[in-house]
Amino acid sequence: xxxxxxxxxxxxxxxxxxxxxxxxxxxxxxxxxxxxxxxxxxxxxxxxxxxxxxxxxxxxxxxxxxxxxxxxxxxxxxxxxxxxxxxxxxxxxxxxxxxxxxxxxxxxxxxxxxxxxxxxxxxxxxxxxxxxxxxxxxxxxxxxxxxxxxxxxxxxxxxxxxxxxxxxxxxxxxxxxxxxxxxxxxxxxxxxxxxxxxxxxxxxxxxxxxxxxxxxxxxxxxxxxxxxxxxxxxxxxxxxxxxxxxxxxxxxxxxxxxxxxxxxxxxxxxxxxxxxxxxxxxxxxxxxxxxxxxxxxxxxxxxxxxxxxxxxxxxxxxxxxxxxxxxxxxxxxxxxxxxxxxxxxxxxxxxxxxxxxxxxxxxxxxxxxxxxxxxxxxxxxxxxxxxxxxxxxxxxxxxxxxxxxxxxxxxxxxxxxxxxxxxxxxxxxxxxxxxxxxxxxxxxxxxxxxxxxxxxxxxxxxxxxxxxxxxxxxxxxxxxxxxxxxxxxxxxxxxxxxxxxxxxxxxxxxxxxxxxxxxxxxxxxxxxxxxxxx
Amino acid sequence: xxxxxxxxxxxxxxxxxxxxxxxxxxxxxxxxxxxxxxxxxxxxxxx
Numbered sequence: 418x419x420x421x422x423x424x425x426x427x428x429x430x431x432x433x434x435x436x437x438x439x440x441x442x443x444x445x446x447x448x449x450x451x452x453x454x455x456x457x458x459x460x461x462x463x464x465x466x467x468x469x470x471x472x473x474x475x476x477x478x479x480x481x482x483x484x485x486x487x488x489x490x491x492x493x494x495x496x497x498x499x500x501x502x503x504x505x506x507x508x509x510x511x512x513x514x515x516x517x518x519x520x521x522x523x524x525x526x527x528x529x530x531x532x533x534x535x536x537x538x539x540x541x542x543x544x545x546x547x548x549x550x551x552x553x554x555x556x557x558x559x560x561x562x563x564x565x566x567x568x569x570x571x572x573x574x575x576x577x578x579x580x581x582x583x584x585x586x587x588x589x590x591x592x593x594x595x596x597x598x599x600x601x602x603x604x605x606x607x608x609x610x611x612x613x614x615x616x617x618x619x620x621x622x623x624x625x626x627x628x629x630x631x632x633x634x635x636x637x638x639x640x641x642x643x644x645x646x647x648x649x650x651x652x653x654x655x656x657x658x659x660x661x662x663x664x665x666x667x668x669x670x671x672x673x674x675x676x677x678x679x680x681x682x683x684x685x686x687x688x689x690x691x692x693x694x695x696x697x698x699x700x701x702x703x704x705x706x707x708x709x710x711x712x713x714x715x716x717x718x719x720x721x722x723x724x725x726x727x728x729x730x731x732x733x734x735x736x737x738x739x740x741x742x743x744x745x746x747x748x749x750x751x752x753x754x755x756x757x758x759x760x761x762x763x764x765x766x767x768x769x770x771x772x773x774x775x776x777x778x779x780x781x782x783x784x785x786x787x788x789x790x791x792x793x794x795x796x797x798x799x800x801x802x803x804x805x806x807x808x809x810x811x812x813x814x815x816x817x818x819x820x821x822x823x824x825x826x827x828x829x830x831x832x833x834x835x836x837x838x839x840x841x842x843x844x845x846x847x848x849x850x851x852x853x854x855x856x857x858x859x860x861x862x863x864x865x866x867x868x869x870x871x872x873x874x875x876x877x878x879x880x881x882x883x884x885x886x887x888x889x890x891x892x893x894x895x896x897x898x899x900x901x902x903x904x905x906x907x908x909x910x911x912x913x914x915x916x917x918x919x920x921x922x923x924x925x926x927x928x929x930x931x932x933x934x935x936x937x938x939x940x941x942x943x944x945x946x947x948x949x950x951x
Numbered sequence: 952x953x954x955x956x957x958x959x960x961x962x963x964x965x966x967x968x969x970x971x972x973x974x975x976x977x978x979x980x981x982x983x984x985x986x987x988x989x990x991x992x993x994x995x996x997x998x
Contacts, residue, residue, distance in 0.1 A: 490963035497970040514987045631954030655956035695986025703978020710971035
């Protein structure tokens with residue numbers, strides 16, 4: 418207890434020092450919105466990584482890896498190859514240069530100016546402002562629950578923790594802007610990397626090395642619970658049978674949905690515009706690739722291997738140890754298997770992961786409202802500063818409200834939901850806007866609206882998990898989903914496990930291309946956007 | 952392979968590490984490549 422408290426106090430002291438440093442260096446709206454476009458490579462890479470990875474990736478998806486096993490590593494591969502390499506080299510460099518040419522300060526402003534459309538800017542900002550508090554609330558719930566359990570003897574309630582964490586993060590986001598967010602992110606990212614490195618070394622050495630550890634899990638295939646076997650899972654190192662509900666969940670929602678969805682995350686895309694040259698992005702690729710391997714790679718490997726260690730130590734596999742709650746597997750592993758001193762470090766690491774993601778969510782939600790919705794395209798830089806701060810405050814309030822009323826088991830679902838919604842709404846117009854001169858403002862508008870509504874329709878009426886939880890389909894049609902009546906095992910019935918993005922993303926792309934081919938491009942804006950790239 | 956129950960899982964494991972190493976090598980090769988930068992007159996130029 419004392420170690421945990423001291424660790425937390427030292428950690429918070431450093432975070433506030435860095436937040437203060439960001440505050441002192443923030444004097445203009447460019448500083449507040451884009452960290453003055455002068456961030457160094459190390460800070461940018463760790464900030465990108467720490468924002469990318471929240472408690473959801475480590476605790477939520479780590480727990481999912483304990484359930485489904487090593488197939489989750491395909492997500493790590495995509496996180497690195499798509500989320501770092503493709504994102505920074507093929508999207509980041511162009512976004513930086515085009516952002517400068519268009520003088521864009523936020524992601525919605527970038528899209529709005531690329532298409533010379535106030536509608537694109539405001540609609541993108543509205544989607545971000547409305548839905549990012551939900552994602553932020555999921556992160557807030559996760560860390561507050563963890564603090565409640567870790568400091569149980571202090572008698573602080575879960576709701577008090579919600580308020581305390583909110584105040585802590587808000588203080589440095591509202592005052593310090595993106596500089597404070599990125600400096601603290603970099604420090605928090607370093608703690609997370611150290612924590613995960615110790616975790617993987619300890620776990621493999623406990624099981625006698627890499628290959629013996631994997632082999633032990635391979636030999637446990639007969640222990641896969643009957644329900645998972647019926648859903649299609651063969652074993653934790655064997656994967657799932659092609660086309661079964663579990664295969665669809667693993668490959669369409671977790672791996673494709675989250676793996677590709679990262680490309681259109683506004684809080685990550687914004688970071689490309691904070692650096693002065695490609696040099697910082699190139700260096701960030703080197704740091705970011707290794708950082709993500711240490712984060713999701715370690716979380717998924719340890720999650721899967723926790724089955725072996727729990728079985729050897731307690732005679733139960735992970736999901737049985739956690740009494741069916743996937744979100745409890747990793748915390749339980751830390752508590753029961755790792756040495757006591759590590760629990761304190763893990764708590765600080767998780768706090769860091771949550772705070773770094775929260776701060777960026779608040780910042781991007783706030784600037785969407787302040788800069789993009791209130792001011793629109795014709796802005797006055799002096800008011801931008803103030804309205805963005807008001808926007809951050811409103812985003813924080815909305816996230817706190819959501820966290821207050823949402824149940825505790827929504828972390829991974831809310832993350833996948835936000836990633837999916839962003840991909841269907843923004844990815845086609847963002848990607849095509851960077852590379853295709855023939856995309857027109859109408860193509861962008863129709864793709865944005867079409868992708869958003871297609872994704873929402875699938876979530877509310879087809880995808881079982883959300884449709885069942887929200888209940889709108891049942892209320893309107895009397896059925897849980899529109900395809901629930903289809904014969905079990907048929908293609909139509911299996912649609913209930915197919916992620917919205919499998920459908921919404923191609924639809925959004927087709928709309929962007931199709932409408933653009935039928936309408937006139939805005940040659941002047943296109944020329945301006947590509948001005949520095951030719 | 953690597954103690955895994957299928958080639959596919961071993962591939963996911965190896966490719967994750969290879970991707971991270973690939974990023975590292977790319978970053979080191981292009982360590983000082985500045986690409987297009989902006990000078991004070993806000994005109995793009997290659998360095």
